[in-house]
């Protein structure tokens with residue numbers, strides 16, 4: 142116990158939100174240390190698995206997405222909210238932990254990692270082992286919606302219902318939390334990535350033009366919206382003409398982009414409805430009073446809150462910083478060991 146206390150004093154404990162799109166690291170007593178895309182670039186020049194070498198992680202690797210020559214591969218190791226490539230995920234974790242960990246201290250850090258609510262026990266073990274082998278002393282796992290709720294300032298330990306909707310890159314997680322536990326939750330593999338895909342497909346169908354993932358994301362962020370009455374705007378979009386095979390530029394309107402996003406947005410609204418249907422009545426009554434808390438980068442889509450308000454007739458709140466709610470929640474749990482033990486997974 143005493144040793145534990147001393148170790149806690151000297152180590153630099155970390156909270157990590159391992160997201161599909163972005164990985165964020167929070168250091169105890171230091172705040173947010175880094176926020177980088179969850180992308181790893183590897184070179185495989187010495188043929189075979191063992192020849193793989195991590196060439197870049199984060200921003201630098203994201204720049205390479207869709208622009209790599211044959212010998213370099215830019216990989217997003219977490220797809221649809223689940224770990225698709227364990228080796229690369231471990232390499233990424235190691236990179237972030239080593240970068241955040243103060244080399245001056247000998248004590249290895251205690252690490253809290255946020256995981257999707259639907260994580261299997263095999264995946265849980267894999268995440269734990271990756272973090273341990275990447276240098277952790279102790280590993281705690283917290284479900285992302287729980288961390289998000291703590292980060293958004295909700296009192297998760299109280300006997301009252303709180304609904305959190307986390308629209309990330311890979312998944313949208315909807316959860317109702319009460320008494321430090323998740324009472325009902327639902328996840329769909331629809332989030333920012335599916336919105337980008339929908340834009341790519343729309344432009345392909347309508348203009349016979351192929352655009353890249355990064356271009357689609359930029360269009361979504363700049364002129365994308367969820368509702369019809371959003372302010373009209375246009376934007377030049379560059380890609381490759383599928384028939385002539387040469388580069389091409391079109392001007393897309395916000396109406397077109399809204400139209401292309403109808404399906405993913407409908408899926409998100411439906412998931413909120415289905416979760417509400419499964420919510421015990423006392424907790425549902427709490428949600429009527431307290432509303433729904435939106436977090437995650439995808440929740441920044443223009444007018445998405447309005448659409449949800451219209452569809453559910455409930456108050457919709459947006460967390461102050463939707464990108465960092467999860468990692469800040471995990472960070473708060475790191476500061477309060479009692480809370481951490483209560484909300485973390487076994």
Ligand SMILES: Nc1ncnc2c1ncn2[C@@H]1O[C@H](COP(=O)(O)OP(=O)(O)OP(=O)(O)O)[C@@H](O)[C@H]1O
Pocket residue numbers: 159160161162163164221222308309310311312313332333334358361362365436437438439440441442443463464
């Ligand atoms: N202004 C914006 N409008 C619409 N979408 C946005 C905006 N800003 C960011 N996004 C989208 O938010 C997504 C990233 O959100 P976030 O960082 O919360 O995901 P994540 O936590 O990495 O993913 P997950 O939780 O699914 O693992 C990306 O798809 C990005 O395009």
Ligand SMILES: [Mg+2]
Pocket residue numbers: 160161285307309310437467
């Ligand atoms: Mg997330």
